[in-house]
Structure formats: C-alpha cells, structure tokens
Amino acid sequence: xARYILRRIVYMVITLFIIASVTFFLMxxxxxxxxxxEDKLTEEQKQLVLESxxxxxxxxxxxxxxxxxxxxxxxxxxxxxDNTPVSDILIDRLGPSMQLGLYAVLVGTxxxxxxxxxxxxxxxxxxxxxxxxxxxxxxxxxxxxxxGLLQYIFAVELGWFPVALWGEPKHMILPIIALAIGPxxxxxxxxxxxxxxxxxxxxxxxxxxxxxxxxxRVWKHGFRNALIPLVTVMGPMMINLMTGSMVIEKIxxxxxxxxxxxxxxxxxxxxxxxxxxxxxxFGFILILLVIDLLYxxxxxxxRVTGGGK
Amino acid sequence: MRTKKWSILLxxxxxxxxxxxxxxxxxxEGSTKNSSxxxxxxxxxxxxxxxxxxYIPSMDPSKVTDEYGFQFVGATMEGxxxxxxxxxxxxxxxxxxxxxxxxxxxxxxxxxEDAKWSNGDPxxxxxxxxxxxxxxxxxxxxxxxxxxxxxxxxxxxxxxKGELPVEELGVKAxxxxxxxxxxxxxxxxxxxxxxxxxxxxxxxxxxxEHGENFATSEATLLFNGPxxxxxxxxxxxxxxxxEWKLVKNEDYWDADTVQLxxxxxxxxxxxxxxxxxxxxxxxxxxxxSADLVxxxxxxxxxxxxxQASVFYLKMNQERKGEQTPLANKxxxxxxxxxxxxxxxxxxxxxxxxxxxxxxPKDFVTVPGGGDFREENGDFAAYDKDTALEAWNKGxxxxxxxxxxxxxxxxxxxxxxxxxxxxxxxxxxxxxxxLKVNIKPVPFKxxxxxxxxxxxxxxxxxxxxxxxxxxxxxxxxVTDGGNNKMGYSNAEYDQLISETQxxxxxxxxxxxFLEAEKILLEESGIAPLxxxxxxxxxxxxxxxxxxxxFGATYEWKWAYVAE
Numbered sequence: 001x002a003r004y005i006l007r008r009i010v011y012m013v014i015t016l017f018i019i020a021s022v023t024f025f026l027m028x029x030x031x032x033x034x035x036x037x038e039d040k041l042t043e044e045q046k047q048l049v050l051e052s053x054x055x056x057x058x059x060x061x062x063x064x065x066x067x068x069x070x071x072x073x074x075x076x077x078x079x080x081x082d083n084t085p086v087s088d089i090l091i092d093r094l095g096p097s098m099q100l101g102l103y104a105v106l107v108g109t110x111x112x113x114x115x116x117x118x119x120x121x122x123x124x125x126x127x128x129x130x131x132x133x134x135x136x137x138x139x140x141x142x143x144x145x146x147x148g149l150l151q152y153i154f155a156v157e158l159g160w161f162p163v164a165l166w167g168e169p170k171h172m173i174l175p176i177i178a179l180a181i182g183p184x185x186x187x188x189x190x191x192x193x194x195x196x197x198x199x200x201x202x203x204x205x206x207x208x209x210x211x212x213x214x215x216x217r218v219w220k221h222g223f224r225n226a227l228i229p230l231v232t233v234m235g236p237m238m239i240n241l242m243t244g245s246m247v248i249e250k251i252x253x254x255x256x257x258x259x260x261x262x263x264x265x266x267x268x269x270x271x272x273x274x275x276x277x278x279x280x281x282f283g284f285i286l287i288l289l290v291i292d293l294l295y296x297x298x299x300x301x302x303r304v305t306g307g308g309k
Numbered sequence: 310m311r312t313k314k315w316s317i318l319l320x321x322x323x324x325x326x327x328x329x330x331x332x333x334x335x336x337x338e339g340s341t342k343n344s345s346x347x348x349x350x351x352x353x354x355x356x357x358x359x360x361x362x363x364y365i366p367s368m369d370p371s372k373v374t375d376e377y378g379f380q381f382v383g384a385t386m387e388g389x390x391x392x393x394x395x396x397x398x399x400x401x402x403x404x405x406x407x408x409x410x411x412x413x414x415x416x417x418x419x420x421x422e423d424a425k426w427s428n429g430d431p432x433x434x435x436x437x438x439x440x441x442x443x444x445x446x447x448x449x450x451x452x453x454x455x456x457x458x459x460x461x462x463x464x465x466x467x468x469x470k471g472e473l474p475v476e477e478l479g480v481k482a483x484x485x486x487x488x489x490x491x492x493x494x495x496x497x498x499x500x501x502x503x504x505x506x507x508x509x510x511x512x513x514x515x516x517x518e519h520g521e522n523f524a525t526s527e528a529t530l531l532f533n534g535p536x537x538x539x540x541x542x543x544x545x546x547x548x549x550x551x552e553w554k555l556v557k558n559e560d561y562w563d564a565d566t567v568q569l570x571x572x573x574x575x576x577x578x579x580x581x582x583x584x585x586x587x588x589x590x591x592x593x594x595x596x597x598s599a600d601l602v603x604x605x606x607x608x609x610x611x612x613x614x615x616q617a618s619v620f621y622l623k624m625n626q627e628r629k630g631e632q633t634p635l636a637n638k639x640x641x642x643x644x645x646x647x648x649x650x651x652x653x654x655x656x657x658x659x660x661x662x663x664x665x666x667x668x669p670k671d672f673v674t675v676p677g678g679g680d681f682r683e684e685n686g687d688f689a690a691y692d693k694d695t696a697l698e699a700w701n702k703g704x705x706x707x708x709x710x711x712x713x714x715x716x717x718x719x720x721x722x723x724x725x726x727x728x729x730x731x732x733x734x735x736x737x738x739x740x741x742x743l744k745v746n747i748k749p750v751p752f753k754x755x756x757x758x759x760x761x762x763x764x765x766x767x768x769x770x771x772x773x774x775x776x777x778x779x780x781x782x783x784x785x786v787t788d789g790g791n792n793k794m795g796y797s798n799a800e801y802d803q804l805i806s807e808t809q810x811x812x813x814x815x816x817x818x819x820x821f822l823e824a825e826k827i828l829l830e831e832s833g834i835a836p837l838x839x840x841x842x843x844x845x846x847x848x849x850x851x852x853x854x855x856x857x858f859g860a861t862y863e864w865k866w867a868y869v870a871e
Contacts, residue, residue, distance in 0.1 A: 083367075088549060163585040
C-alpha cells in the first residue's frame with residue numbers, strides 16, 4: 001500500500017511538471033504583454049518595463065527561471081495586482097470557492113442519492129418518473145440559470161435570502177443550491193441505474209429468499225455496490241466545483257478563484273495563470289488518488305495490494 | 310525533495326484557505342452615527358454604500374494604471390490641486406495660483422503648512438520631489454510615470470530611459486513649503502495634471518520604511534486626502550480585499566468641508582445582481598448594461614453619465630509596408646460619410662452619443678469661445694450620396710471595382726458585438742463593391758495587431774489623461790506611438806508641435822481647432838461615438854462630482870440628503 005501511494009506521488013510530480021511546462025509555453029504564445037497601460041505607452045517605454053521584468057529574455061530562459069523559483073516554492077508576484085504574491089491570491093480566493101464547492105457537492109450528492117434510491121425502490125412507478133424528471137432537468141439546465149431564478153424568486157420577490165455578497169452563512173444558501181443541482185442530478189442518475197441493476201443480481205435474490213424486507217435489501221446489500229460508479233464521478237465533480245464556478249461567483253458576488261482564473265488569462269498575468277493552473281491540476285490529481293484509495297474501502301475486490309503479493 | 314516541498318506548500322495553502330473560509334463570518338458593526346445635522350436637507354447618517362466593479366489592483370500612486378486605482382488614490386490622497394465641478398481647479402496642498410515664469414517653463418507653488426499625513430508628519434515640498442522622482446526612475450517599473458511626465462517635466466524622458474540620474478528631474482524643493490518645477494515644454498494644463506494620481510506626494514520615510522510592502526495593505530498606506538481607506542483586516546493585501554470603506558480623514562487640512570463619514574464598497578460584477586441589490590436598497594448606485602437599460606429607462610433614479618472617451622474607426626493606410634486602399638482620401642471620406650452614427654448609438658443603448666469629431670463634447674472650452682466640439686463643428690455627417698460619389702471616385706483612382714477590408718474589433722459580447730456587425734453592414738450597404746470582414750479578437754490581441762499595424766479598419770477608443778486637447782490630438786502625429794495607421798500630414802504635425810511651445814492659450818486653441826479640422830477633413834479617422842454610462846443612482850447622493858479624467862468620482866464635497 002505504502003509503495004503504491006509512493007509510486008502515485010512520483011507520478012503526480014511528473015504530471016505536475018508536464019502541466020507546468022505545457023502551460024508555460026502555451027501562455028507565452030498569448031498575444032500582447034502583461035503591461036496594463038499597453039495602449040498608452042510608446043514602444044520604447046514598453047520595452048523598458050518589459051526589460052525590467054525580464055520579459056524580453058528568450059522564452060527558454062524565462063522557463064528555466066520559472067521552474068527554479070517554483071522549486072523554491074515561489075509562485076511569483078502577480079503582474080495585475082501590484083506587489084501581490086500569487087500565493088496570497090490563491091489563499092484568499094480559494095477559501096470561498098472551496099467552501100462553496102464542498103457544500104454543494106455534499107448537499108447535491110446527499111439529495112441525489114435519496115432521489116436515486118426512491119427512483120430505484122419505486123422502479124417504473126410515479127416516484128421513479130418524478131425523480132427522473134427532476135434529474136433530467138438538473139442535468140440539462142445550466143447552474144447559472146438556476147442561480148438567476150433562485151436570486152429572483154427567493155431574494156428579490158420573497159426576500160428570504162440576501163440577493164448576493166459574501167460573509168455570513170445566509171449568503172451561502174442560494175449559491176449552494178444553485179451549484180448543488182448539477183451534482184444532485186448526476187448522483188441521482190447513477191444511483192438509480194446501479195440500484196436497478198443490482199436489484200436483479202443473484203445475491204439480492206438470495207437476500208429476498210432469506211426474507212429480508214425491501215428496505216433492508218436496498219440498504220444493506222444494494223446501496224454499497226451502487227456507490228462505486230458514483231465515487232468515480234464525484235472526484236472530478238468536486239474539484240470542478242471547488243476550484244470555483246465562474247458564473248455563480250459572478251452572479252452572487254463571491255470573492256472566489258473561479259473568475260480570477262479567467263481574468264488572469266485575459267490580462268496576461270503570467271504568474272497568476274501558472275499559479276491557478278497548478279493549484280487546479282494539483283487538486284485534480286490529488287482527488288483522483290483519494291478516489292482510487294476509496295475504491296478499496298468500498299469494494300474489497302479492487303483493494304490495492306503491494307507489488308509483492 | 311521536490312515532492313515534499315510542493316506537497317507541504319500546497320497542503321498548507323489548502324488548510325489555511327479552509328480556516329480562513331471558516332472564519333469569514335461577521336459583518337461590519339453598525340455604521341457610526343453623527344448628529345451634526347446643521348443643514349436641514351442633510352441626512353443624519355452620512356453614509357453611502359457602493360459596489361465596485363472589481364478589486365483595486367494597486368494603491369501605489371506611482372504604479373496605478375486603472376480606473377479603480379485612480380479612484381481610491383484620488384479619494385485618499387491629494388496633490389497640488391483637486392478637480393472641482395466642470396474641471397475647475399481647486400486648491401489642494403498648493404495654496405493659491407502658482408507663479409509661472411515668462412517662458413512658461415518654471416512653475417513655483419506655495420504649499421499650505423497645515424496639511425498633514427495620517428501619521429502626523431507635515432506634507433512638504435520634499436514629498437512631491439521624492440514622489441515624482443520615484444514615478445519616473447526605471448527601477449520603479451512604473452508605466453504611468455514615464456507616460457505622464459515625459460515631455461512635460463524637464464528631463465523626465467531621459468531619466469526614464471536611464472540616460473540621466475534621477476536627481477536631474479526638473480522638480481525641486483526651495484524650502485519645506487515651496488516647490489519649483491521646471492517643465493520640458495510650457496504646459497498650460499499643468500495644474501490639471503497635478504490632480505492626477507501619478508502626481509500625488511509621497512512621504513519618503515514611510516515609503517522606504519515599508520520598501521516592497523509599501524501600499525500593499527492598510528497598515529502600509531499613508532493618506533493626506535479627504536478620506537482614509539479602511540479594510541477590516543489591517544494586514545490583508547489590498548488587492549485581495551473584496552470589501553473596504555472610505556472613512557473621513559479627520560487630519561485632512563480641509564476636513565470641515567468633508568461631510569461624508571463613511572462610504573462602503575463591495576466588489577460585485579454582474580449588472581443584474583447589482584440592479585437587484587439597488588432595488589433592495591443595499592447599494593446606492595448600479596451601472597446598467599444595455600439589456601437592462603430598456604427595463605429601467607423610465608425608472609425615477611435612471612440617469613446617463615456622459616464620459617470623455619471617444620471611439621473611432623482607425624483606417625490603416627499602410628499594412629506591412631504596403632499601401633492599402635485606405636491610403637486613398639476619397640475611399641476614407643466615403644467610409645466616414647457612409648456611417649449612420651445615430652443608428653449605431655441606438656444599438657449601444659447606454660446613453661452614448663454620436664461623435665462628430667475627435668475631441669469629445671463638454672471636454673474643453675475654447676478660450677473666449679464655447680465648447681471645443683461646437684466651435685469646430687461636425688466632421689462626421691451621414692450622407693449616403695456624398696459617400697457614394699467619393700467612393701466611386703476613389704475606386705476609379707485605384708482602378709478597381711471592389712474592395713475587401715478587414716475590420717479589427719474586440720471580441721465583445723452583447724451590444725458591442727451587434728454594434729460592430731451593424732457598422733460592417735452599413736458600410737457594405739452604402740458602398741457597393743465593399744466587403745467588410747469582421748475580425749473579433751481579445752483586447753490584448755487587438756493592441757498587439759495595432760502595434761504591428763497589422764489591420765485595415767479598427768474600432769478603437771481613447772480616454773483623456775488631462776484636460777487639454779493635446780491628449781487626443783497628439784495621437785496622430787507622423788510616426789506617433791499611437792498613430793499606427795500610417796497617417797501623416799506635415800501641416801498637422803507642425804500645428805501640434807507648435808501647441809507645445811505656444812504659451813498663449815487662445816493661439817494654442819486655434820492651432821488645435823485647425824489640426825482637428827485637417828485630420829478629419831481628410832478622414833484620417835472616422836469618429837464613431839462618445840461613450841456614456843447608464844445607471845440607477847440614488848437621489849440622496851448630493852454634491853458628488855464626476856470627473857472627466859483621473860478619479861471617476863469626487864466625494865470631497867458630497868453629502869447624503871434626507
């Protein structure tokens with residue numbers, strides 16, 4: 001097990017290195033410079049500032065310098081935000097995004113599982129169709145539409161929640177619901193499909209023969225098996241949400257990382273582009289590792305063993 | 310090793326952010342009430358709530374380049390002068406009018422002795438010398454320093470290029486309260502320039518004490534203006550704060566005039582959300598996007614705020630060393646006359662007005678006359694017949710019967726996109742044989758293509774950096790840094806150059822009027838529109854000034870009405 005994890009960590013580092021390199025060279029192909037008053041400066045003034053930032057050096061030189069700093073744990077200083085280390089931006093902006101994403105995944109999955117179970121238990125009945133319709137709507141309607149609707153109905157019309165802004169728990173409710181609808185629909189679909197499949201398998205029939213009730217069969221024998229595919233999709237889902245939903249953050253004025261990700265590309269803020277990409281990649285790889293390890297807990301058949309066995 | 314360091318760093322980042330997120334709660338305590346209600350119309354509570362369109366990217370006066378940076382530097386600091394209503398020059402740290410030498414090159418300012426920094430130090434002439442030197446010297450990596458000061462203050466250009474030591478800059482403290490400035494050219498608008506963010510004074514001791522960290526957090530900022538910036542966490546990086554406030558600076562020399570106690574800001578970018586917040590009474594102003602204007606145009610609080618930014622069509626006469634069809638004056642004139650600007654501004658639907666020249670309306674007044682725009686008249690008439698006539702003549706001169714042109718634009722969405730399509734359509738419809746291919750690209754990409762002069766038609770714009778026609782008209786001198794369209798006219802160049810050495814304002818303006826006429830009569834550019842913003846604006850905000858350049862809003866004289 002330890003060797004397996006170690007090997008995975010080595011792969012992680014290699015993957016991050018490749019991502020950092022590819023991103024760096026792609027980024028350097030972006031037109032324009034990170035200068036903010038680019039349209040006002042004369043060519044000569046522009047070159048002077050670029051020179052002082054070391055941006056006139058050949059790209060390979062800049063690349064080696066960047067990697068060197070990265071190894072020292074230095075993500076650089078933002079070009080867009082005066083004197084702001086990229087690590088500060090990540091720390092400040094990741095918080096709200098992660099908080100929001102985490103809650104959305106938890107809430108979404110929880111209700112998704114319930115919906116899926118109901119659908120499976122009442123297979124082809126009224127509740128099945130109802131929950132399927134909800135799930136289909138949740139998958140097909142983008143979250144920002146929900147966000148707009150929720151804001152209009154519950155904040156503007158009913159006044160139950162604040163319109164937007166961040167800081168207190170009450171500010172989180174609408175964005176969490178808006179974001180949770182996607183994961184909920186996904187979870188419901190997976191759980192339903194798997195449960196229906198599991199319901200027909202031999203061991204469930206055996207359980208039925210033993211006289212276990214419908215609910216017991218579903219809970220004790222079916223559910224755990226139905227979770228496996230769900231765990232697979234939950235990982236990417238979680239990292240997607242935790243690294244920020246640009247549109248939801250904009251609609252509810254949440255100080256998250258999502259929009260910063262896009263803005264940094266638009267303004268050629270090289271260090272921030274690199275920082276956000278790397279943190280995103282790191283999170284993604286990490287979650288994949290965790291998921292792989294979780295498999296073993298859920299399903300003993302795919303428990304990873306050391307190379308010797 | 311690598312793995313370990315990385316993991317530790319990133320795990321730390323994750324953990325810290327969780328913790329930070331978890332303790333993010335707790336809103337500001339209730340706003341302070343004051344009971345100085347001597348004016349009946351004035352509300353008891355002098356507090357305003359605004360949203361800001363983005364974070365503040367910088368509070369370092371030498372380095373600020375953007376709207377929000379200038380806004381908050383402007384509110385918390387004060388230069389030699391401040392801008393009042395209609396661009397009127399008001400006293401700031403300088404007392405009274407400056408003494409100007411006969412040749413217009415030496416300006417001597419008397420400074421007030423009661424101006425203080427928020428740490429108690431007096432504001433002196435040395436603070437200006439230090440700050441201006443800092444803005445110009447290459448080590449600061451300032452973009453606006455060299456841009457604003459080169460060609461204005463003596464030796465600024467040379468110093469910014471590292472050719473002269475910074476001590477050679479034409480600014481000197483005669484004594485603590487007398488500042489002498491040597492200009493490179495007589496610059497009649499110099500007073501208005503000193504209201505601009507880049508020209509704010511800086512306390513050398515304070516700046517050097519904080520070094521790299523200067524102006525990065527509330528704790529490393531020093532104020533001498535009407536307000537102080539207040540962030541909940543004194544040590545938080547300013548650029549990462551999404552909430553902050555301006556509170557009245559009691560140490561400001563003219564604090565008696567300042568009536569607002571507190572202005573709260575929070576970052577919010579979505580126009581629909583902002584309107585909802587406005588309707589809920591959470592904020593006192595919300596800018597409207599074009600799609601929201603129709604819905605709110607009859608709202609009592611709807612208003613249009615004209616701006617001094619002008620958009621025009623650049624017509625590139627020489628692409629990659631080769632002449633384009635736009636080098637032909639008739640072709641350019643045809644394009645200029647074929648544009649129905651009224652239709653275009655209807656598309657924008659935000660209060661923008663049709664531009665009829667390069668200098669915007671209500672920007673500067675001709676000495677002894679009226680508004681510059683009115684004095685010089687309309688150079689952008691929509692006249693299909695004239696356009697067609699010029700067009701056919703141009704085609705004949707070029708010996709072709711059709712032309713294909715590329716129209717470079719920003720890759721905007723919504724109204725701006727429709728605007729570009731409408732413009733292309735108008736040109737194609739009114740000028741038979743013309744094919745316009747729209748090329749929408751990201752902003753940075755457009756600037757690069759502009760610098761490379763690699764386009765044919767381009768929708769471009771310019772906002773002024775000081776109150777003088779020079780800020781617009783100097784753009785198109787031969788080989789100018791922002792010309793980049795192969796426009797060249799010796800007479801125009803001569804006139805613009807003369808405005809730099811002429812001290813008599815009346816003569817100077819005559820030259821500007823004439824220069825604009827030359828540029829537009831041969832359609833060097835085709836004016837499109839003068840921008841405005843539409844907003845919902847609470848009627849309780851009184852006395853607020855909207856500046857034509859620099860900080861957008863001036864709150865020194867503002868108050869909340871009952």
